[in-house]
Amino acid sequence: MRIADIYTEGINKGKEFGVLSADLRVLLAHNEGFAEPIDVLLRRDEEVKKPDLFWEQFEELRKGKPVEYIVNEASFLNRKLYVDERVLIPRTETEELVATITERITDYYDPRNYLVVADIGTGSGAIAIALKSYFRNWILLASDISEGALEVANKNISKGVATITTMQGDALTPYIEKKINLDIIVSNPPYITNPDETQDSVKDYEPSTALWLDKNNSVYEKIFRDCYKVKKEGLLMCFEIGYDLEEYLTELMAKYLHDYEFEFLEDLNGKKRFLFVYLQ
Numbered sequence: 001m002r003i004a005d006i007y008t009e010g011i012n013k014g015k016e017f018g019v020l021s022a023d024l025r026v027l028l029a030h031n032e033g034f035a036e037p038i039d040v041l042l043r044r045d046e047e048v049k050k051p052d053l054f055w056e057q058f059e060e061l062r063k064g065k066p067v068e069y070i071v072n073e074a075s076f077l078n079r080k081l082y083v084d085e086r087v088l089i090p091r092t093e094t095e096e097l098v099a100t101i102t103e104r105i106t107d108y109y110d111p112r113n114y115l116v117v118a119d120i121g122t123g124s125g126a127i128a129i130a131l132k133s134y135f136r137n138w139i140l141l142a143s144d145i146s147e148g149a150l151e152v153a154n155k156n157i158s159k160g161v162a163t164i165t166t167m168q169g170d171a172l173t174p175y176i177e178k179k180i181n182l183d184i185i186v187s188n189p190p191y192i193t194n195p196d197e198t199q200d201s202v203k204d205y206e207p208s209t210a211l212w213l214d215k216n217n218s219v220y221e222k223i224f225r226d227c228y229k230v231k232k233e234g235l236l237m238c239f240e241i242g243y244d245l246e247e248y249l250t251e252l253m254a255k256y257l258h259d260y261e262f263e264f265l266e267d268l269n270g271k272k273r274f275l276f277v278y279l280q
């Protein structure tokens with residue numbers, strides 16, 4: 001059977017279940033050992049090597065499993081990361097967060113300095129790995145409360161050449177315990193407040209510790225509460241946030257911070273999805 005035939009059959013069978021043709025290309029490219037999903041179209045006349053595996057995976061896709069968890073791979077800023085159900089699949093908004101940091105950093109620091117940077121709730125390690133690749137002189141630390149997530153982060157970190165130190169613990173606790181002082185905190189913590197607005201495939205497959213904002217146990221609040229314990233001369237905090245959190249976060253900052261400047265920044269869809277706070 002040709003790749004074109006199995007691909008077309010997959011599209012037809014998947015239509016009523018909302019299976020995306022882009023996801024079928026990811027499956028086929030992965031199974032056939034192609035570099036990119038577009039190769040499925042370019043090499044459509046070749047014989048399929050693993051048709052049975054394709055149909056097994058098709059069943060998982062049909063039930064709603066994200067394709068990234070099926071092939072154990074996600075793209076983040078042109079890098080391929082290992083992912084499984086212990087970590088959130090990195091999102092394009094988080095790529096925007098990293099891009100915004102690279103654009104804005106000179107407003108706060110000379111990026112040629114040896115800045116000490118923590119990625120809190122690192123998950124797959126996406127943010128820490130990307131930042132370290134752009135700013136090789138920065139000292140990157142990455143932490144997560146989930147042991148499973150840290151195993152995934154370490155797997156991704158070990159594929160690169162750069163050193164990133166990982167630590168397990170709640171919000172800033174590992175840094176406070178180890179007396180580590182920071183120039184920058186980056187965090188994409190759990191921030192979803194409304195399960196009704198969340199896709200079933202996210203609720204069913206992505207780790208709940210990565211998703212839901214519990215305002216009685218909020219990573220944002222813990223970071224604001226403890227940030228003076230880890231602050232160097234200044235401290236820049238860059239967060240990804242839920243679109244509905246501006247008021248909540250403004251109140252938290254007023255409660256815990258003094259001598260600070262802040263800015264809510266919009267994503268490409270015009271929603272306030274990032275918060276940069278600088279402590280003097």
Ligand SMILES: C[S@@+](CC[C@H](N)C(=O)[O-])C[C@H]1O[C@@H](n2cnc3c(N)ncnc32)[C@H](O)[C@@H]1O
Pocket residue numbers: 087088089090091094120121122123124125126127143144145146149169170171188189190191209210211219
């Ligand atoms: C939204 S995910 C972000 C993962 C990754 N940084 C990214 O951007 O793709 C949030 C991460 O925060 C971690 N987390 C949740 N509560 C935490 C806490 N109290 N302290 C540290 N990490 C926490 C979760 O385990 C999860 O990996």
